[in-house]
Every structure is written in C-alpha cells, then in structure tokens.
Amino acid sequence: MRTFTKLFLASVSVVLIAIKWNAPTFDPESLKGARVLVTGASTGIGEQIAYHYARFGAQIVITARREHVLKQVAERCLSLGAQKALYISADMSSESDPDQALRFALDQLGGLDYLVLNHIGPSPFSMWDGDMDHIKWIMKVNFFSYAQIAWKGLQALEQSKGSLVVVSSLLAKMPSPFLAPYSSTKFALNGFFGSLQHELAMKRSNVSLTICTLGLIDTDSAMEKVKGKTVAPAYPATDAALNIIVAGATRQPEVYYPWFTYVVTIVKDLFPGITSYSMRNSYTYEP
Numbered sequence: 001m002r003t004f005t006k007l008f009l010a011s012v013s014v015v016l017i018a019i020k021w022n023a024p025t026f027d028p029e030s031l032k033g034a035r036v037l038v039t040g041a042s043t044g045i046g047e048q049i050a051y052h053y054a055r056f057g058a059q060i061v062i063t064a065r066r067e068h069v070l071k072q073v074a075e076r077c078l079s080l081g082a083q084k085a086l087y088i089s090a091d092m093s094s095e096s097d098p099d100q101a102l103r104f105a106l107d108q109l110g111g112l113d114y115l116v117l118n119h120i121g122p123s124p125f126s127m128w129d130g131d132m133d134h135i136k137w138i139m140k141v142n143f144f145s146y147a148q149i150a151w152k153g154l155q156a157l158e159q160s161k162g163s164l165v166v167v168s169s170l171l172a173k174m175p176s177p178f179l180a181p182y183s184s185t186k187f188a189l190n191g192f193f194g195s196l197q198h199e200l201a202m203k204r205s206n207v208s209l210t211i212c213t214l215g216l217i218d219t220d221s222a223m224e225k226v227k228g229k230t231v232a233p234a235y236p237a238t239d240a241a242l243n244i245i246v247a248g249a250t251r252q253p254e255v256y257y258p259w260f261t262y263v264v265t266i267v268k269d270l271f272p273g274i275t276s277y278s279m280r281n282s283y284t285y286e287p
C-alpha cells in the first residue's frame, strides 16, 4: 500500500506539473495601476498580499479592524511602490462595515480590478465545546461578510473585467480536529463561491473568480495556535500571498499552495482510512 501510495502521488505530481506548465503566464505589468481591495490586510497573508501588490505598482485599499496597524501597512505599501495606499477600519461582524469598506474602495479608486477577500476572525484551537455564540459570530465574519461584499463588488468588477479572489483553506475540503467552527466557515465559502463560479460562467460574466486552497502557513496567528501541537510543516506567508496574486491576475479558477495540497485533495477520498489516520496523528492530544 505504501509503495502504491507513493507511486500514485508521484504520477499525480507529474500531471500537476504538466497542468502548471500550461498555466497562462503572469505579466507583472498588468498589475501596474490596478485598483485593489484586500481585506484582513493588517497582518499575516493579507498584509503580504498588500506588499506584493505594492511592489507591482498597484493602487491599494486595505481593511481590517485595527486602524493604527493598517496605517503602518499602508505606509510600507507606499514605500514599496504602490501608486496609492489607503486604509479603512471595518469590523466584518457588523451589518454595515463590509458595505462601507467596499464603498470606500470604489469611491477612492473610481472602480475595482481586484477584490481579495481574505480576513478571518480569531477562533480557538480546541475541541468543540458547544459555544453557539462563537459559531454564529465566526460565520458572520468568515462567511456572511464575504457573500455581502462579493455581491456589491461583482457589479464593479463586471465593468472592469476584474477578478474576485477568495482565500480559503485545505480545511474547506478536509476538516481537521480542533477547528470545527473555522472549518465550517471555509466549507461554506467553497460551497457558495463554487456555486457562484458556475453562475458567472453561465451568465458569461466578465469576472474571474479564484478560490485559493492553502495549507498551513507561517503567520503569527496560525503558529501561535498550533505551536507544539502539530508536526505539519508551515509554509511562508509571502509565497502564499504571491501565489494568490498570480492566480487572480491569470484568472485561474483555483490555486493550491503549497502544491501538495492539490495532491492531498485528490488522494483523500481514495484512501479515507489513511487520510483520517494521518490527520489525527499529525496532532498531539492528551485527554
């Protein structure tokens, strides 16, 4: 079984490389002056996404809750080469803040070419304890606000032939222990935006929609949670961010980072027993 699994992984990898080979080439010039809104951009992957867009000379609006942190990120964006870098504080658990953040970006930039939905509210890394308030709140932050912003954003993106980019997770395809509420929000995202991808294609929309599947990434918030609790390797946020941007710019429906998350999503259903065994054994837990 082991040898077979290895052979299978190897052949899938070859196919993957062949697919990558055929991927449209990325033209960094295409992002010069591009009008971009990035959510959850005060820290982590969102912050790195903002810096990459800045280096490509884009016009950026960033949002998150903490204004003083956003201010620093926006200043750094300008020093890296952004044509514009503005920020607006918004709490995505509120009814009105998601719309306000989008409105601000549309007003300040005069339209939108890239809408990158990336924010998540903090959630605990622990066994499900029945906290319904947390589930309702995290659904609002990680899912409802995405649907809300996307709907209004799509109208602007339609005009600019722009791109909607949704940052999701391997846990949207394969739940892990200790993250039941978070994982539910990511499953909801993939269901919703997967459905929307069909509808956009059927409507012959001008908009491309990219769903990003990420493995474990070395952001402070993620590392703090899993420290000493998992043997899984973490990958650099700056690389994850660049892969997300390139996938959006080349209008790909999906992107996987690191690359083996793609292999995992293909293999997991073929070997459910091994998959569950490896998932449970990649975490330490003492009852």
Ligand SMILES: NC(=O)c1ccc[n+]([C@@H]2O[C@H](COP(=O)([O-])OP(=O)(O)OC[C@H]3O[C@@H](n4cnc5c(N)ncnc54)[C@H](OP(=O)(O)O)[C@@H]3O)[C@@H](O)[C@H]2O)c1
Binding pocket: 039, 040, 041, 042, 043, 044, 045, 046, 063, 064, 065, 066, 067, 069, 090, 091, 092, 093, 117, 118, 119, 120, 121, 122, 141, 167, 168, 169, 170, 214, 215, 216, 217, 218, 219, 220, 221, 222
């Ligand atoms: N890191 C990983 O291992 C990993 C793996 C797979 C997928 N992902 C995905 O990658 C994306 C970024 O993850 P990350 O690790 O970079 O997260 P992070 O470092 O925790 O950043 C989360 C961002 O969201 C903002 N935020 C939190 N609560 C908010 C609220 N109520 N309203 C508005 N903004 C809020 C935070 O800023 P404020 O606190 O200032 O509001 C921050 O800018 C997420 O979609 C995540 O699911 C991450």
Ligand SMILES: *[C@@H]1O[C@H](CO)[C@@H](O)[C@H](O)[C@H]1NC(C)=O
Binding pocket: 158, 159, 161, 203, 204, 205, 206
């Ligand atoms: C695509 O963009 C053009 C403008 O370039 C617009 O006339 C058309 O209505 C858009 N398509 C859709 C489906 O909205």
